[in-house]
Amino acid sequence: MTATEHTLRNTTLSIRDGIAEFTHQRPEIRNALTPELKHDYVDMLDIVEDDRSVRALILTGSGGSFCAGGDLKSLLAMRDDPSLAAHQPEAMRRRVKRGQGWLRRLRDLEVPVVAAVDGPAAGAGFSIALTADFVLASERASFSMVFVKIGLVPDMGAMYSLPRTVGLSMAKELMLTGRRVGAAEAHKLGIVHAIHSADALAEDARRFAARFVDGPREAMALTKNALNGTFEAPYETMLAAEAQGQAVAAAAPYYGEAVQAFLRGEPAKFDWDRRR
Structure with a gap:
């Protein structure tokens, strides 16, 4: 099979041997969910959905971080924008709805989606990982619903996916405390499918995804x-x-x-x- 490489705004997308690998490439901000990263998800899905050679998709992050959650600078800029002062709740609602559009496409993607989580998956990053069909984690991975710590409610599908993964009582605990869950506990709770060493995670994720390539x-x-x-x-x-x-x-x-x-x-x- 041919290999293709795409360099997007905050990410790279490689397609090789039937596997698409989408990598968050802003480690200096722990791969936060910037507006550019959101646009990259839309572009990536356009490419992957149209490429029938793709049989599995891997989501991952660079520099020891999966995704540290929402971009707080852009959230504050929206809050402080005087042109939005009278319409701030509606502006936030539209912002969340736009994210839900591509998130739904990611969930419904007709090939298995594997999240390879190394380091923190916090807030929206945790939500994105939960959207995958399988979560593979490094030993240093962590998961946290940090929304409550900045006075927000969980979004990006978390209120749907987390209770279905860990049960209602545990979902309430994780969302109302915002506490960090390590890889071992996340595996016990059913969030993580398997734990790998940080050095081996990328290759192990590719090997795991490759097993779907010959499937129906x-x-x-x-x-x-x-x-x-x-x-x-x-x-x-x-x-x-x-x-x-x-x-x-x-x-x-x-x-x-x-x-x-x-x-x-x-x-x-x-x-x-x-x-x-």
């Missing part, structure tokens, strides 16, 4: 999208999703080729255990 794209996309709604959907709705999804998956070339290979006694193209 249609079947995995249908499964992921159905599961994203499983906590809200009635039983009958999930049964209908199964039936509709199976009809589409069975019509895809992958299914017929995989069955024929099985009947010939050949190893499966996608075998998670065999790739370990």
Whole structure:
């Protein structure tokens, strides 16, 4: 497969061997969620959604930080802008809504998304990590819902995703205290899928993502999208999703080729255990 490199405003995007890797590149501000980084997420999603060679996406940060949360300088500038004084609540609402647009696209992306978290994932950075399908963490990773410390409420989907990950009581604790959770506790709580050394995290994340490359794209996309709604959907709705999804998956070339290979006694193209 060909390799492509994109240099965006605060990030880089590389696509190689079926894996897209999106890296936050402002370590001097701990990869805070600047307006430029938000624009980069939109551009990255445009590229990845249109590239059928991409079979998995890795989100990561440079310089020992995943994302330290919202850019407080831009928040203060908005608060102190005299032109917004009479409309500040509405301006903040619009700002949050814009972020929710690309966040929804990230959650619904039809390939597995892996967050490789090294160092802090705080505030909105924690929220972004929770949007991924899998979170791999270094031993020095940390997670914190710091919004309360500056008098704000959790956003970027956190009020939806965190209770579904750790349970309602623990979500309340993490959101109302803003305390920092280390990698080991985050793994115990179900936030983190696996812990790796800081030196090995990047390569381990690529190896993990590479195991999806030979998988059935249609079947995995249908499964992921159905599961994203499983906590809200009635039983009958999930049964209908199964039936509709199976009809589409069975019509895809992958299914017929995989069955024929099985009947010939050949190893499966996608075998998670065999790739370990």
